Amino acid sequence: MPNQAPKHITADINKSNILTTKRRPNSAITSSFKNPTTWKEAMSHPDRLLWSEALKTELKNLTSRGVVIETTLPESCRPVGNSVQFKRKFENEGNLIKNKLRICAQGFSQKHGIDYDNTFTPTGKFSSL
Numbered sequence: 001m002p003n004q005a006p007k008h009i010t011a012d013i014n015k016s017n018i019l020t021t022k023r024r025p026n027s028a029i030t031s032s033f034k035n036p037t038t039w040k041e042a043m044s045h046p047d048r049l050l051w052s053e054a055l056k057t058e059l060k061n062l063t064s065r066g067v068v069i070e071t072t073l074p075e076s077c078r079p080v081g082n083s084v085q086f087k088r089k090f091e092n093e094g095n096l097i098k099n100k101l102r103i104c105a106q107g108f109s110q111k112h113g114i115d116y117d118n119t120f121t122p123t124g125k126f127s128s129l
Contacts, residue, residue: 036051054098054100058101080107082106085104087100
């Protein structure tokens, strides 16, 4: 037989714990910060210098890790597009730590046999788990 809840609960109720009026929230938390969705929007924002600095940091990181290399594009090739994701980082108290952005390549625009020939997907072996 499973455990059952008691049918009668006997306890003293402290009347000071019972609310006699409806409660209303004393404050509401809202965010007035809206992350930009385009570079043009970021450059028209009052924090445009922080967004420019975030772009320099992202490009420096991509270059130093060998993700991108600066080169001249042959006329027979077309560049891969990109999108930029903007994000403000805050600490627990709500103070702005930094503006951060990520550049994402639009690899879905490439066509097999035209823009690339081989693909490689690094996968681990089950034994490495």
